[in-house]
Amino acid sequence: MEIKLPDYLKYTIIILGIILLIWLMQMFKSVLVPFAFAMLFAMLLLPLVHDLEKKVKIPRPLAILLSLVLVVAVLGMVVWFISVQVLSLTSELDTIGNNVGDLVDKVQLFLFNKFGIVPSNRSDLVRNAIGSLQDIATSFLGNTISMTTGAIAAFTIVPIFVFCLLYYRDHLQQFMFQFVAKDRRSSVIQTVTNIQQVVQSYISGLMIVIVIVSLLNSAGLLFLGVKYAIFFGIFASILTIIPYIGILIGALLPALFTLAATGHLIDAVLVVFVFMFVQFLEGNFITPLIVGSKVSINPFAAIVALLVGGEIWGAAGMILSIPLIAILKVMFDAYEPLKPFGFLLADIDDVAPKKHAKVTNWFMEIWNGLGRGKRKDDEDQNKAA
Incomplete structure (x- = not known):
């Protein structure tokens, strides 16, 4: 028996459902974020794994492991290079500190000569700057430890998720078919x-x-x-x-x-x-x-997705925002009642009528006509020969 609800009640339920979904995404962030990255990497590595299985005749577990090793090696080289450069950059801090002091003196002298602003005591500025740097360093150290722990967990969990998604992809497909009619x-x-x-x-x-x-x-x-x-x-x-x-x-x-x-x-x-x-x-x-x-996501939708993703999952949400909203657009376009939302997310160049379509068709007709004329001349020359 179908229950018909008033429109205002349906919209209220939808809004409450969205709020509940956002709350659940924030609550289970530690699981959902690695799983989202794992899904992206699994879809990216799927063609490589498939080629290793079918063309090279490598067993599925070994093909997945080889693909993961390739990705980890590339990411490891990038992380190693950045770490070496950061360590080398720290050796320049003393020189940078002296240059900053000289720059502060120049700015204060300029403000005094142009606007009559009396320069502050440099020692006070340095003392305040050192105090601020100590606070920043303490906060940065805590955040670094937290990020390092999260990164280690992510590098441990994400490959496991990727391996499981690729290894059990046929089983997951059959599971999805359980909810869909055969036609x-x-x-x-x-x-x-x-x-x-x-x-x-x-x-x-x-x-x-x-x-x-x-x-x-x-x-x-x-x-x-x-x-x-x-x-x-x-x-x-x-x-x-x-x-x-x-x-x-x-x-x-x-x-x-x-x-x-x-x-x-x-x-x-x-x-x-x-x-x-x-x-x-x-x-x-x-x-x-x-x-x-x-x-093909319009810039406004991309910016909103960027802000929402950053609010829900932080920096990871900002990285995942564009591919996730692109996936949503594909799903909206495939489901008839949600096609208006896919139209809303689409880039305007993809849905607007092409202004220069007639001109393009005209040039194509001329090009095709020239091609037909050239072929006719070649045929006439062949007949004469």
Whole structure:
């Protein structure tokens, strides 16, 4: 017997359900975040595992282990490089501290000459700065210990989750079919395939973009003579996995380091200009050409997803926000009652009528006509011969 509820009651239940879902996501964050990363890595590694099983005839457990070892080796090399660079960077702290002191004196002298602001006692400034640094160091140490513990747990749990998801993928597929009628299983398989393609396109494209952006960043910083240019270039490119915000953080750190190391504002401005130029290339040429329209989410939806993901799961939620909302869009497009939400999330260029479609068709007709004319001339020449 179907129970009909008033619209206001249905909407109230939906809102309460969303609130309950967000609360559960925050409550079980320690389990859901590694599981979400594991699902992404499992979908990314699935083609490699499948090729190892079918083409190389490697048993499934060994194929999964080889794929995991490859991923862990690449990530380990990146972590090792960043750690070495950070340790080397700490040796510059004394020089940076002296340069910061000289920069403070120059700023105070400029303010006194231009605006008559009496300079503060430098010793007081240094004492306050040291006190602030001690507080920051204490907080940073606590956060580092917490993050290290979480990272160790993540590196332990995520590979286990990935192995289980890949090893039991046939069983999980049969489990999913238990909830779907036989006449609808083909559409479910197509939806799952679309989700897998979206995730694979996003992650693989993002990796290629990170490599290209790191090369461009490093080349620009090396041209300016910035110390640790390769480290800052790679670090900023890795932060591009956090949309819109990551590139700002990645540009701010080398700019402040350059300002503190050289004491010249123009050097920091040039560093920021390099990152702005690379960001322009990445946003308008690199990412559209590599990733294409596989993850066709409009910027407004991406920003909202970024904020919501950061509020629920922190930095991990910001990283996961774009691929998760892309998965939701695929699911919305596959289910008829939810298609309006898929339309809302879609990029406007994908749903708006093409303004230049007639011109493009006209050029295509001319091109095809020229091709037909050339083929006719060739046929006439062959007949004459």
